[in-house]
Amino acid sequence: MGIKTPPQAPPTWTLTPEQITSEMEILLADAKKLQDEVSATQDPTFESVIKTLGDASNVRDGLVNQLTFYQHISTDKDVRDSSNKAEEFYRDFEIESSMREDLFKVVNAVYNSKPDIDPESKRLLEKMNLDFVRNGLALPIETREELKVLQKKLSNLEVQYNKNLGEETGFIMFTADELDGVPEDIVSQFAEVDGKYKMTYKYPDLFPVMKYAKNPDTRRRAFVGDQNKVMENTELLMKAVKLRADIAHLLGYKTHAAYVLEDRMAKSPEKVMTFLNDLRTKLSIAGKAEITKLLELKAEDQKALSLPEDPTFNVWDYRYFDRLLLEKEYEVDDQKISEYFPMQSTIEKMLGIFEVLFKLKFEEVTGADRAVWHEDCKQFAVWKNDTGSDEFVGWLYFDLHPREGKYGHAANFNLSPGYVDKDGKRVYPVTALVCNFSKPTATKPSLLKHDEVVTFFHELGHGIHDLVSVTKYARFHGTNVARDFVEAPSQMLEYWCWQPEELKGLSSHYTEEGKTIDDDLIAKIVKSKHVNGGLFNLRQLHFALFDMTLHTSDGNIDVTKTWNGMREDIALMQQGNETTYGYGSFGHLMGGYDSGYYGYLWSQVFAADIFYTEFLADPMNTTNGLRYRDTILKPGGSREALDSLKELLGREPNNVAFLSELGVEN
Numbered sequence: 001m002g003i004k005t006p007p008q009a010p011p012t013w014t015l016t017p018e019q020i021t022s023e024m025e026i027l028l029a030d031a032k033k034l035q036d037e038v039s040a041t042q043d044p045t046f047e048s049v050i051k052t053l054g055d056a057s058n059v060r061d062g063l064v065n066q067l068t069f070y071q072h073i074s075t076d077k078d079v080r081d082s083s084n085k086a087e088e089f090y091r092d093f094e095i096e097s098s099m100r101e102d103l104f105k106v107v108n109a110v111y112n113s114k115p116d117i118d119p120e121s122k123r124l125l126e127k128m129n130l131d132f133v134r135n136g137l138a139l140p141i142e143t144r145e146e147l148k149v150l151q152k153k154l155s156n157l158e159v160q161y162n163k164n165l166g167e168e169t170g171f172i173m174f175t176a177d178e179l180d181g182v183p184e185d186i187v188s189q190f191a192e193v194d195g196k197y198k199m200t201y202k203y204p205d206l207f208p209v210m211k212y213a214k215n216p217d218t219r220r221r222a223f224v225g226d227q228n229k230v231m232e233n234t235e236l237l238m239k240a241v242k243l244r245a246d247i248a249h250l251l252g253y254k255t256h257a258a259y260v261l262e263d264r265m266a267k268s269p270e271k272v273m274t275f276l277n278d279l280r281t282k283l284s285i286a287g288k289a290e291i292t293k294l295l296e297l298k299a300e301d302q303k304a305l306s307l308p309e310d311p312t313f314n315v316w317d318y319r320y321f322d323r324l325l326l327e328k329e330y331e332v333d334d335q336k337i338s339e340y341f342p343m344q345s346t347i348e349k350m351l352g353i354f355e356v357l358f359k360l361k362f363e364e365v366t367g368a369d370r371a372v373w374h375e376d377c378k379q380f381a382v383w384k385n386d387t388g389s390d391e392f393v394g395w396l397y398f399d400l401h402p403r404e405g406k407y408g409h410a411a412n413f414n415l416s417p418g419y420v421d422k423d424g425k426r427v428y429p430v431t432a433l434v435c436n437f438s439k440p441t442a443t444k445p446s447l448l449k450h451d452e453v454v455t456f457f458h459e460l461g462h463g464i465h466d467l468v469s470v471t472k473y474a475r476f477h478g479t480n481v482a483r484d485f486v487e488a489p490s491q492m493l494e495y496w497c498w499q500p501e502e503l504k505g506l507s508s509h510y511t512e513e514g515k516t517i518d519d520d521l522i523a524k525i526v527k528s529k530h531v532n533g534g535l536f537n538l539r540q541l542h543f544a545l546f547d548m549t550l551h552t553s554d555g556n557i558d559v560t561k562t563w564n565g566m567r568e569d570i571a572l573m574q575q576g577n578e579t580t581y582g583y584g585s586f587g588h589l590m591g592g593y594d595s596g597y598y599g600y601l602w603s604q605v606f607a608a609d610i611f612y613t614e615f616l617a618d619p620m621n622t623t624n625g626l627r628y629r630d631t632i633l634k635p636g637g638s639r640e641a642l643d644s645l646k647e648l649l650g651r652e653p654n655n656v657a658f659l660s661e662l663g664v665e666n
Helices: 017-039 046-073 077-098 101-113 119-134 141-166 203-212 216-227 232-250 256-261 269-304 315-329 334-338 343-357 450-468 488-498 500-506 519-527 533-551 559-571 599-615 622-633 641-649 656-662
Strands: 171-174 191-193 196-200 360-365 378-384 391-399 411-416 430-434
Touching: 017 046, 017 077, 017 101, 046 077, 046 101, 046 119, 046 141, 046 411, 046 430, 077 141, 101 119, 141 232, 171 216, 196 203, 203 216, 203 315, 216 315, 232 256, 232 533, 232 559, 256 269, 256 533, 269 315, 269 533, 269 599, 269 656, 334 450, 334 519, 343 360, 343 450, 343 500, 343 622, 360 450, 391 450, 411 450, 430 450, 450 488, 450 622, 488 500, 488 599, 500 519, 533 559, 533 599, 533 656, 599 622, 599 641, 599 656, 622 641
Parallel strands: 391 430
Antiparallel strands: 171 196, 191 196, 360 378, 378 391, 411 430
């Protein structure tokens, strides 16, 4: 059967700054009116309170996501500012709502009545009630009022921090000599002013300079400049850490981390710290050996370039000598490899993997039918076909190249969750990948380096999670799972980028149509997977332990000293006499990952266990793919992640595959 017209139109992306503001105001006024009505319910039932609030939230979540998304992708600063302001309005509304004693009373009354309802509805009721309890509704009114003030202050700090990061336009001017070693096709994309080249801090500019510039001072300036690019954010984070500690104390928790982790898979700071410190002990041995190896390479390089001896391994040396080691000893040449991964064909082949594994179909929308926010965007209608007929699952967007004012990293944004509306009709999700891969030039398409292929596949994994999830309530849809599990499905999919057959299948040389990557080059890529893996993961541990150190404190902490000291101590890299302020652009700490960065490492344990158990022997096994899709991805957060894992694996998850993958002893 051929693909039909989608049963749901895509969103439109034409709002003006004034419309964004007015739509948010109307949305919040309607929401408040509904909450007033529900809180006045005389005989609270599941239908009159929980389902009514749930149905309203289903609709509202998608509209809010879209209004606040403009700040990340619009080319119009006024639109971005308006979207940012709209997010502030919404956050304030959420805080007000979460502190309403009248709403808590009717929700709690339903909770105590223990209604006979389906499991997902029961979970919604439990979560709604717990939200109010965790927001202090059982506390005296004076304490609640104090909490409300502190939470609004914290919310405004987070919004401002992310606004500063999104609007960042810093750069460094380098001479051609200072950029010696950086590939010509990269330098040619830098703006040239008075014989100097403008390197911005966007990844397609910064990373090649860090990886290829022969001059160590160029790398130092680029690294320090990037770390210190949003100095106004340093004070905002310091204030936020103190506010979080104060809020946790008012709520009766010892620390902010204790408050956050109560509702995660890990459950406690002690369990997280045990996990991180155990991993640090095991990885430090590997990291020290890797530093020794890289220092030998550095000594050779300094001599070859007639530079003075430097026996220290600085943090700005890492990307350069990591790349040099891969090229010299593993013969992994990023530029050569990228020739086999032109963006367009690589995307098509990636989508092809999901067509086999999860029985999906991706139909690109072109021409006048496109509903996009920028000409660079791609739009897909996505269907599944595992029952013999096409069934719509949702809309998918790709926005893949950097531009001024655009979100600067790689991320998946859920623009509208899926759910069942109040009439029992399915509403389909809308999801977007926002990345920053280099733009095509007059002579070359956009070519993806292998690590960019991995990044793309990872973010696409989040998008697929959004698309194939089927839940009754938006609250549990797709990636709305425990924060320390959310990365696991995407991390699991990264393994496909390291399997020889799948890697060959993704490749196609940009000048020689049909020519796939050579087997010997594939073997070199696979062999290099965990080169400097100790140092890479120690860097992750620096971030995770910094996060936990801040959020197990009372907020009276020297953040700058902690950031710099922990890097040298944990990541094993020196930074000369430089003091850096990288926590000012560590967006995770002000974007929902506070007391949660450990989750990247924590969830890798589950990712490795799933892949080794279900897919290692046959990565393209459709039967296992569909079972994984329906057991892990489909339920979203409508059940405990651990229950889904145990059902898929047939046992409790363990870290055997994870440690084996890293090559460290258990």
